[in-house]
Amino acid sequence: MSQTYFDEKDVILSIKDYNYLPDTNVKAFNIAYGIDKNFLYGCGISIASILLTNDDKTLTFHVFTDFITEADNKKFSALAEQYQSRIIIYLVNCDKLKSLPSTKNWTYATYFRFIIADYFADKTDRVLYLDADIACKGNIQELIDLEFSDQQIAAVVTEGNTEWWKKRSVSLATPGLIDGYFNAGFLLINIPCWTVNNISRKAIEMLRDPAVVSKITHLDQDVLNMLLVGNALYIDKKFNTQYSINYELKVSSTNPVNDSTIFIHYIGPTKPWHQWANYSVSQSFLKAKSHSPWNNDKLLEPTNANQYRYCAKHMLHQKKFIKGIISYLFYFQKKIIN
Known part of the structure; x- marks a missing residue:
């Protein structure tokens, strides 16, 4: 029963x-x-x-x-x-x-x-x-x-x-x-x-x-x-190979995803559907997106202070300096409003 x-x-x-x-x-x-x-x-x-x-x-x-x-x-x-x-x-x-x-x-x-x-x-x-x-x-x-x-x-x-x-x-x-x-x-x-x-x-x-x-x-x-x-x-x-995309911001990190991996679990606040998650570890997600009805949907932009902060960090890390600075400005604006 x-x-x-x-x-x-x-x-x-x-x-x-x-x-x-x-x-x-x-x-x-x-x-x-x-x-x-x-x-x-x-x-x-x-x-x-x-x-x-x-x-x-x-x-x-x-x-x-x-x-x-x-x-x-x-x-x-x-x-x-x-x-x-x-x-x-x-x-x-x-x-x-x-x-x-x-x-x-x-x-x-x-x-x-x-x-x-x-x-x-x-x-x-x-x-x-x-x-x-x-x-x-x-x-x-x-x-x-x-x-x-x-x-x-x-x-x-x-x-x-x-x-x-x-x-x-x-x-x-x-x-x-x-x-x-x-x-x-x-x-x-x-x-x-x-x-x-x-x-x-x-x-x-x-x-x-x-x-x-x-x-x-x-x-x-x-x-x-x-x-x-x-x-x-x-x-x-x-x-359940767990990896945070924010680890990419570290001076050195070990990516556990390899040829034997079945499932990549993107732990942490940055997800592969975010615009600032442009790394090789996101490719399994992005490949699937391109073979789905979501193919033409844009990756998501930041919407809150925490996301703008991470967006800024990743943009600077990727040497996209103007986008990084703009994201930091939005982050500070969101912090003041909140």
Whole structure:
């Protein structure tokens, strides 16, 4: 029996199903995203990148969002048709999420992954959850073929190093984290195991507990790490190769993206859809964009003080001095207004 926190009838307001899959007996592999309006652009290109590099796979994409325009819907439909795939858009009621902890970097949309896991209870055995700032550059067949044990709730990829794991184990009062702490932007969820262990309900209850909230710094990621200790399957970093484009500003940095990388996760505030992210590491995203209905859409300009600040730094780093100076002027203007 399902032990879900979110009832489909309460949280799913509407569904648009763009199904262009050819008639086949092959079971589709399900990939899901949970986003707000700021990540619709990135989500579309992320899906395009997977389709571009896995055109022999039968894939269904599920996009859970609290905002979408008719123009967005048309592009997702066109993308599904272009690649003979299926994209389903779910308009979500977020009322249950808005009272949960949030930061300027993580809004209530970070909790959509719990709605997603509960929605698929009794519908399928596994779902790949991805953050929208992930681009694909390789074959995902290993994930499709991956087998779970009965006790493994999700396949995950570590974040940081052993020193970071030790710090998280202490600050979260969870000794088991010394053996590994994962990034929740990639979760291959074993749906039956997640459901029977009541993960969504437990996570939400922890996020409403002041004693837990006082410990966590990474919101649902911290909570999921606490809940999945001993029941997570750690897989190769190539499935969630994390890199911040802002590392390009350092005097020296090591780019972990290589020929074996399957998913590039663009962590940090600068995303590959920003105009100032003109680096080689952004090419997987930009290539997918050029092979998608977003091909003619401009990359995004800065809109707030923080973005103007990073834009200025990157423009100067790229020796685009006039644009860098102008961006700094806008940054100072935004700071004064705010």
